[in-house]
Amino acid sequence: MKDAFLVSMEAQKAHYSYEDWEQAAKAVLAPDAFGYIQSGAGAEETLSKNELSFRRYSIVPRYLRNVSEFDYSIELFGDTLPYPVLLAPVGMQGIAHPEGDLASARAAGKTQVGYVASTVSSFSLEDIARSNSIGVNWFQLYWSNDRNLTLSMVKRAERAGYKAIVVTVDTVTLGWRETDLKNKYSPLRLGYGKANYVQDSYFQRMINVMDFEQVDIEIAKQINHPSLSWEDLVWLKEHTSLPIVLKGILHEDDAKLAVEKGFDGIIVSNHGGRQLDGCGSALSALPGIVKVVPANFPVLLDSGIRRGADIVKAVALGADAVLVGRPYVYGLAVAGEKGVKDVIETLLQEFKVSATLAGARNMEELKSIRLMLGDFV
Numbered sequence: 001m002k003d004a005f006l007v008s009m010e011a012q013k014a015h016y017s018y019e020d021w022e023q024a025a026k027a028v029l030a031p032d033a034f035g036y037i038q039s040g041a042g043a044e045e046t047l048s049k050n051e052l053s054f055r056r057y058s059i060v061p062r063y064l065r066n067v068s069e070f071d072y073s074i075e076l077f078g079d080t081l082p083y084p085v086l087l088a089p090v091g092m093q094g095i096a097h098p099e100g101d102l103a104s105a106r107a108a109g110k111t112q113v114g115y116v117a118s119t120v121s122s123f124s125l126e127d128i129a130r131s132n133s134i135g136v137n138w139f140q141l142y143w144s145n146d147r148n149l150t151l152s153m154v155k156r157a158e159r160a161g162y163k164a165i166v167v168t169v170d171t172v173t174l175g176w177r178e179t180d181l182k183n184k185y186s187p188l189r190l191g192y193g194k195a196n197y198v199q200d201s202y203f204q205r206m207i208n209v210m211d212f213e214q215v216d217i218e219i220a221k222q223i224n225h226p227s228l229s230w231e232d233l234v235w236l237k238e239h240t241s242l243p244i245v246l247k248g249i250l251h252e253d254d255a256k257l258a259v260e261k262g263f264d265g266i267i268v269s270n271h272g273g274r275q276l277d278g279c280g281s282a283l284s285a286l287p288g289i290v291k292v293v294p295a296n297f298p299v300l301l302d303s304g305i306r307r308g309a310d311i312v313k314a315v316a317l318g319a320d321a322v323l324v325g326r327p328y329v330y331g332l333a334v335a336g337e338k339g340v341k342d343v344i345e346t347l348l349q350e351f352k353v354s355a356t357l358a359g360a361r362n363m364e365e366l367k368s369i370r371l372m373l374g375d376f377v
Ligand SMILES: Cc1cc2nc3c(=O)[nH]c(=O)nc-3n(C[C@H](O)[C@H](O)[C@H](O)COP(=O)(O)O)c2cc1C
Pocket: 036, 037, 038, 050, 088, 089, 090, 091, 092, 118, 119, 120, 140, 168, 247, 269, 270, 271, 272, 273, 274, 302, 303, 304, 305, 323, 324, 325, 326, 327, 329
């Protein structure tokens, strides 16, 4: 009889596609935790658009170009990444695996993809940075209504060696998450997203005057920030030396404002269909946005990246890099750090195969790959 470890290793090897990992994660997670990760907002119209949008575009490959050597590296804010891939900020990772963000960040470092740590991570930003001391870390900021708390976290990120601040602009209030409402499930209220708050000296001073049980309620109050505006972001810019990337941009005019106001990059994203249901896919917003920003202005994309060919399509439509969300969280749920590593390695392998088969040897050639629209099955 095979021992349990061998059996589980063999089972893990069977997970190649996103769908395999999703099913395996569903099998190991409690239904409410899986529902939190998998679901989208409202009727999940946007969630399904994200994935379907990639199929609207067909790659028109070029052949006979000697693709035996390639280099898909990119430079972002002074760091070189061998592939145009980062792990998207995902909060509450403790619901997927006890090692949560620490395991994901380590896997990111070992596979040389960038790691974006969430404000509502299950471990503090300092612990995450230590866990991925070999890699490139960015810090995703959820605005706090108290500017001093916002700034305190940004300063901690600077001290911990983060290379950029990613301000998420599409979550001024939480999306209408029907699955979580049905399940009466809030990982924030269960304490999975509080590490950065409880370890913040400013926040500690705030809650000292309160009953300790008020911590989760206070976090929820800080994080719900409908008043967020460009003035706040301009203020932040004046208070940090780090580049600021705006995550959640879908409108050309907002992209133009980001450039005009001196921000350093944007992530075209609809939060994986978890915020405004009914908005379009991130991919469909990308070409219009790329047109209105300068060529050297970093434009990244997330929401719906599942396969290597999706990365090719996103870059061909003008993205400088992509971020991946749910796929790595499923890997984390199934096998911790190893699962995340497997997911990333598979994705990168498939990306290399797709890029070379499309006839592109570098990012410039990838950007000029022709896509045909409307060949929809
Ligand atoms: C479980 C989960 C938690 C997330 N938490 C955050 C977060 O804390 N901050 C944030 O900016 N985005 C968060 N996101 C959105 C991701 O950063 C990313 O935009 C999205 O997952 C990309 O879509 P994909 O899952 O289709 O790849 C989360 C997504 C998921 C699935």
